[in-house]
Every structure is written in C-alpha cells, then in structure tokens.
Amino acid sequence: MSKILLHTCCAPCALPILDYFKSNGNISNITLFFFNPNIYEEEYIKRLEYVKKVGEHYGASVIEGKNDHDVWLDYLKNNLDNDLKSYLENELRCQFCFKFRLEESIMYAKNNGFDGFCSTLQTNLYKDTEFIIDEAKKLCEKYGLEFVELSLDKKIAYEKGKELCKELDIYRQKFCGCEFSKSVVQ
Numbered sequence: 001m002s003k004i005l006l007h008t009c010c011a012p013c014a015l016p017i018l019d020y021f022k023s024n025g026n027i028s029n030i031t032l033f034f035f036n037p038n039i040y041e042e043e044y045i046k047r048l049e050y051v052k053k054v055g056e057h058y059g060a061s062v063i064e065g066k067n068d069h070d071v072w073l074d075y076l077k078n079n080l081d082n083d084l085k086s087y088l089e090n091e092l093r094c095q096f097c098f099k100f101r102l103e104e105s106i107m108y109a110k111n112n113g114f115d116g117f118c119s120t121l122q123t124n125l126y127k128d129t130e131f132i133i134d135e136a137k138k139l140c141e142k143y144g145l146e147f148v149e150l151s152l153d154k155k156i157a158y159e160k161g162k163e164l165c166k167e168l169d170i171y172r173q174k175f176c177g178c179e180f181s182k183s184v185v186q
C-alpha cells in the first residue's frame, strides 16, 4: 500500500499509531486526516493544533477536513429518536458519530488517491473499538479501499500515548469532544 489515510481524532491517540508505523517502516505512507466536526468550539482548535505538532514530529502531512458542527448535529438528529443529551457514551449517539466520521473520511480517501485507510479510533481505550473496526471494514469494502488493521493492543497503545505526550509536551484532553460529553471525565 503506497498511500494510507489515517483518520485522526486527537494527538494522544495518534502518537502510538505513528510510532507503530515508524517502527514498521511505513511512516512515509501516512497522511493524517483531522475530520472531527463533533468536537466543540475551542476544544477543536486546541486538538488540531496538537495533531499538527505530532504530524510535524513524525514528518507526516496533516489535512484538515471540513468542520461543520451543525451538519454533524443534523446527521445525528436525523438518525436518532431521542434527545441527543440522553445517550450514554458508546451508545447509539456515539455509534452514529463514528459512522459519520469514518464514512466521510473514507470517501475523502477514495476521492484523493489513497489506497488504504485506518483510524485512531481503532485503538482508543474508551471507545467501542469492536464496533468501530467492524464499521470501518464495511465502509472500506463499500468504497473499494483497503482497511489497515493495527496490531496494537489498546491498553498498550494508551500507555504509549501517555508516555509520548509527556515526552513531546502534548495536551491530553479529559473528555471525548462534543458538547454532550463535556461533563463525562475520562
């Protein structure tokens, strides 16, 4: 695979994956794609800033996807029956949030000459990674892209991310990102 788009939710999750690609000699094939219109206001700016810092450290380009929070909110409202506030993390609201970000990112990859795709969500300690991996695989198949499996244990990836954040002075957020998750500290 010559060009892999890595959908990137934040710097702490990207670090162990970039480290992994660096150790297996594939770092030059990676482009980070920051597509997270779910992240609320100033938090979005802060997370993007640190993703750029991490990209620079590993010599990987960072592309910012379209950031329209209202489009993301409308997508959720159109797919869910209940008040968005009423869902717990990893329930249906999050599943649609994952689907939205994955599908848009995979379409971007397809339309911009990438042949492989993966997401930092695949190894996120706090997320339903089984659901995410299954969904990403299905969407890659739908759009004719190769899905890149990451042979990384999520607990080990989390610890590695913590260690690298300290080393590189990277901000580690305490909540998922949208307005509904602000009070849920991780």
Ligand code: SF4
Binding pocket: 038, 039, 089, 090, 093, 094, 095, 097, 098, 176, 177, 178, 179, 180, 181
């Ligand atoms: S809690 Fe996180 S995954 Fe769930 S809807 Fe909010 S931003 Fe998306």
